[in-house]
Amino acid sequence: MDTSTLAAAKLAQLEQDIFATYAAQPSGSFMCGNGALPLLYYKLYTLYQQERYRQQAETILDGLLDEISAGLPSSTYCDGLAGLAGMLSYLVEHNILDEGAEDFLAQCDTTLYQAFQKMVAQGNLDYLHGALGVAFYFVHRRLATPAATGALVLVGEEVLRQLAPTLVPTPGQYVNCGMAHGQLAALLFLTKYLPVAPQPAPVLATIRALVAQVLRYQTADPAARAQFPSIVHLQADPAEFETVYDIPNGWCYGDTMISLGLLAASEALHDADLRATATAIALRSTQRDTPAKALLLDGAICHGTAGLAHLYKKWHQATGLPQFRASYEYWIGQTLAMGTRPAGPGGFQKNMGRGTHATTLGLLDGACGIGLVLADFVADSPDEPSDWDRFFGLS
Numbered sequence: 001m002d003t004s005t006l007a008a009a010k011l012a013q014l015e016q017d018i019f020a021t022y023a024a025q026p027s028g029s030f031m032c033g034n035g036a037l038p039l040l041y042y043k044l045y046t047l048y049q050q051e052r053y054r055q056q057a058e059t060i061l062d063g064l065l066d067e068i069s070a071g072l073p074s075s076t077y078c079d080g081l082a083g084l085a086g087m088l089s090y091l092v093e094h095n096i097l098d099e100g101a102e103d104f105l106a107q108c109d110t111t112l113y114q115a116f117q118k119m120v121a122q123g124n125l126d127y128l129h130g131a132l133g134v135a136f137y138f139v140h141r142r143l144a145t146p147a148a149t150g151a152l153v154l155v156g157e158e159v160l161r162q163l164a165p166t167l168v169p170t171p172g173q174y175v176n177c178g179m180a181h182g183q184l185a186a187l188l189f190l191t192k193y194l195p196v197a198p199q200p201a202p203v204l205a206t207i208r209a210l211v212a213q214v215l216r217y218q219t220a221d222p223a224a225r226a227q228f229p230s231i232v233h234l235q236a237d238p239a240e241f242e243t244v245y246d247i248p249n250g251w252c253y254g255d256t257m258i259s260l261g262l263l264a265a266s267e268a269l270h271d272a273d274l275r276a277t278a279t280a281i282a283l284r285s286t287q288r289d290t291p292a293k294a295l296l297l298d299g300a301i302c303h304g305t306a307g308l309a310h311l312y313k314k315w316h317q318a319t320g321l322p323q324f325r326a327s328y329e330y331w332i333g334q335t336l337a338m339g340t341r342p343a344g345p346g347g348f349q350k351n352m353g354r355g356t357h358a359t360t361l362g363l364l365d366g367a368c369g370i371g372l373v374l375a376d377f378v379a380d381s382p383d384e385p386s387d388w389d390r391f392f393g394l395s
Contacts, residue, residue, distance in 0.1 A: 003333055004378060010339055011374045014346030015044060018367055019056055021345070025361060028067040030083025030391075031128065035064060036363035039087060039388050040371045042096055047379055061091075075115035077133025077391075078364070082112055086137045086391065093144040102145065112137055113151050120158055125166075127185035127393070128364075135159055136185075139192045140390055149196055156193040159186065160202055167209045169238035176231050177217060179393060180252035180302070183210055184261045188393040191268040204269065211265050211274065214258060218281075219245050225288070225295075227255045227281060248295035250303025251392060255285040256311040260394065263318060282315050286327045291334055297351035299338035300360075301369035301392065306335045310373050310386070314394060317385065332377050335370065346370070363391065 018037065027033025041057035044050075064084060074080030085108040091097040092105065116134040124130035135155045141148035163186055166175075176182030187210040190203055197203045217232050229243035230253040251257050262278035265271075288294040294308060301307035309331035316324035339347035341357060345367040349357035360366030376386050387395050 003329065003336070004380060006336055007332060007374050008378045010336055010346050011044075011371060011378060014339070014348065014367055014371050014374070015040070017345035018361055018371070021359075022060065022361055023063075025359075026063075026067075027361075028064055028072060028084065029079040029362065030087060031078040031364035032360065032362040032366070033079075034060065034361055035084050036087060036368050036391070037361065038064070038091065039363070040368050040375070042091070042094075043372055043375045043388065047375055057096075074129075075112055075119075075134065076129045077136065078128040081108060081115070082134045082137045083391070085112065086140055089137075089141050089144045090388075090390070105141070105144075106147075109138075109141060109148060109151055113155070116155055116158075120162055123162075125159075125162055125186065126181050128180050131162070132159070132185045132189055135189050136192075136390075136393065139189065142196070152193065152196060153198060156190075156197055156203070159189060159193070160206055163206055163210075167206070167213060169234055171234060171236050171238055173234045173238070174231055175213065175217070175234065175241075177214055177228055177258065178230055178253035179257050179261070182231075182253075183213060184258060185393060186210060187214070187261050188264055191264040194268050207265050207268055211262060211269075214262070215277075217241070217243065221245070225293070227284060228258050246295075248303040249285055249288050249308055250296070251307040251311065252302050254303070254308075255288075256282055256308060256315070259285065260311060260314055263315075279315075279319060279321075283321075283323060286312070286323055289327070289330065296334075298357075299335045299348050299370050300350060300362075300365045301373065302364045304335075304370075305331050305338055306370045306373040309335055310376070310389065310394075313376065313386075314389075332374070335373065339370075 022034050028035050030036050038057045038061045041053050045053035072080050077083045089105055092101050112134050116131050119131035125132050127133050138152040138155050142152050179185050190207050194203045218227055224245040226245045226247050229245055230247045232241045232243045234241050247253050259278045259282035266275035296305050298304045299306050309328055312324045312327040341347045341349045344359045348367050348370055350360045350365050352358050361368055363369045372388055389395050
């Protein structure tokens with residue numbers, strides 16, 4: 001049986017298991033709960049044109065709207081209003097929800113801008129749990145309604161102000177090089193903010209500074225497992241730092257995701273040399289070609305096999321290089337191999353460490369994200385962009 005047929009069978013099993021069990025695990029978390037499940041079911045409806053998938057999406061969505069009405073625990077992208085409102089805006093943009101939802105989303109815009117200001121005041125520029133996640137929300141809201149452009153400009157200019165001191169090396173400073181919680185998210189946000197920035201020059205200068213900061217910590221050691229670290233601790237002399245290069249190759253932290261951030265920066269800067277550097281980093285990352293080498297222990301998007309597969313799909317779309325297509329197909333196969341546990345949707349469970357596993361349905365860490373990656377593969381459209389991955393900063 002070929003990989004596409006196996007993936008379709010696994011996707012069907014995963015979907016059936018999710019719908020049979022999701023109500024027993026109530027959680028409105030967009031990234032780590034049931035919050036993104038409508039994305040999966042609408043994707044399945046688009047793929048198979050079976051009405052039951054649309055009906056299932058609507059059933060799940062009705063429950064999520066009740067949770068939103070009852071009040072959410074936070075405003076963050078991961079667990080709060082930014083993620084769920086971002087999904088609703090996506091559904092409006094794609095004519096899945098009618099424009100009647102815009103009145104509610106306009107209220108969300110106001111609430112989230114206020115939340116952004118509070119997060120900034122606390123110095124919280126995190127993507128999953130802070131101001132940068134809300135900033136990405138406004139990037140995507142602009143696609144649904146031009147009225148959000150003003151808020152995006154206010155947010156973008158504040159992000160520039162907040163980033164400035166983080167780009168000056170200081171003794172004792174910690175630099176987070178990742179996407180989930182670090183500077184890579186800032187870099188990708190600025191590449192998306194640039195087209196509407198009233199003054200492009202400061203945005204371009206900050207993109208250049210972020211690129212220099214990330215590349216500063218690339219190791220020259222050919223024996224290192226990873227090319228980039230997760231977190232760097234600057235010493236008394238800021239030119240010296242402590243870090244490790246023994247990290248997973250994931251979406252949250254990892255060489256392939258960093259290379260995609262550098263690719264986006266190269267396009268914003270019209271820098272052919274930087275594009276070549278990003279491509280070389282990505283090609284070298286393909287040498288970590290087993291789960292053991294890549295330190296991947298489950299099938300999820302965050303730091304699992306489905307996430308890495310999707311990153312190589314993005315690289316193949318960007319370059320057409322066969323090495324990236326081969327890596328995409330390989331990691332799809334490894335994702336299918338992860339779905340063999342006796343519990344969990346489709347046999348997929350999150351690795352919790354120390355030999356323990358947990359059933360998770362999330363977009364980031366569980367079955368929903370795996371399902372979206374498999375659905376893309378089953379669709380067999382290697383050159384077609386996947387815009388659901390906007391929620392990971394990838395489109």
